[in-house]
Amino acid sequence: MNIAEIIGTNNFMVLFGSVLLTASTAVIGSFSYVRRQALIGDAIAHALLPGICLAFMWTGSKSPWVLVPGAILTGWLSVLCQETIVKYSKIKEDAALGIVLSVFFAFGIVLLTYIQQHGYASQSGLDKFLFGNAASLLLPDLLSFGLLALAVLLLVLAFYKEFLTYSFDPNFAETVGMSSTWLRLLLNGLTVVAVVIGIQAVGVVLMAAVLITPAAAARSWTHRLPTMILLAAAFSGSSAIAGVSISMLASGLPTGPLIVVVLSLIAVVSFLFAPQKGLISRNRRQQFHQRKINRENLLKLLYHHRSLGLKAIYERRPMEEQSIKKGLAELQQAQWVRQENKAYQLTEPGEKAARRIIKLHRLWEYYLSHKVHIAPDHVHEDAEMMEHILTPEMEALLEKELGFPEKDPHQSEIPYH
16 A cells, blocks of 8 residues: 555645645756845745736636746746846845736736636636645646746756756856856746746745745754755755644644645754754854863963962952853863862863963964054954864974974063963
8 A cells, every 4th residue: 555545646746846846946056045035035025916816817817837938938928027137226135026026916906806806717726826826736737837937947957067066156157167147047037937836825915935945944953055946946845745734633733824834844843853953053162162162261261360369360360250160160070270279270180271372362463463564462352262263283383384483472471382
């Protein structure tokens, strides 16, 4: 027994169709996200409605083979209008997108209302393009939109290298012989088709979420575009499966909005918990770095004063008392600091670590003074920041670049050993 027999043929088509439509849309959305054109999908989606209405008014048919060309025509026209406004006026891109979105959508609503009020035969169901109706996907719809999705994916594979280069650096694409104009037109055309594909699942209103949200979520997990595209498609497909499944179990709930809700939850989890760019991970790294700075500043203080009590440390180091106590505890645990008679002193490993920090500080002061030509009395604060982030590799390069100077600009000895 296969999955289609288990859940029913119609439900299987809805499930498969929703996955196909949202995943293929997410692939193109990744390029829109990289190009910083997050709003273009929203503008195109709203511009499709008048094309759908005009195609229906002209033919009286609701066949995808009739409505899709009309949608693509007005979608492409909206892109040309936006580019023309930006090129020949002082209006910025985001404002131009807002203008195009509003005008085309308003025109579409006028046409839709006209159709509903003037007794067009078979007009019922056109309003589903506003909010989508994935649950009504039939075999002809699946074939039509499936072929479009396949064409989009094949073109992305064929021109992947060109799209990658143009999306990150259009000027470099021109220098290596690629036509930025042609690539922009092709990418915008594929975006129009991708929006037409996705609108069947989630509608005009929610289309921007399906186009951009998967890419934004995927970007939190990776720095590489190929991985980002695959993750975006996987996130979209997973949200489609979850949305359709919930809609099947809870009769009456709309499929498209459920897909977007699940996709939004995936994005929230990504923004919070992604290991490199997630908010929680970044906050942990910042806290770790701040604790490291606090420990190293305490090491320097004890190196200069040899032995200090807790009160004296409070007076000499502008840090919170809790941070000082925690820093000293961590240094004691690392066996870099010991406490004798209520005074803190450096151990031999602690003194070695302190000398390295002071060396880095004075080397950087020397660099700023002799290489950047900043006055010696203006280099301390910059050196204070840099001493904590210089890696051993950068340290070796800095020493070699400066020729191992013996003294800093203030004539203090630079401790190499």
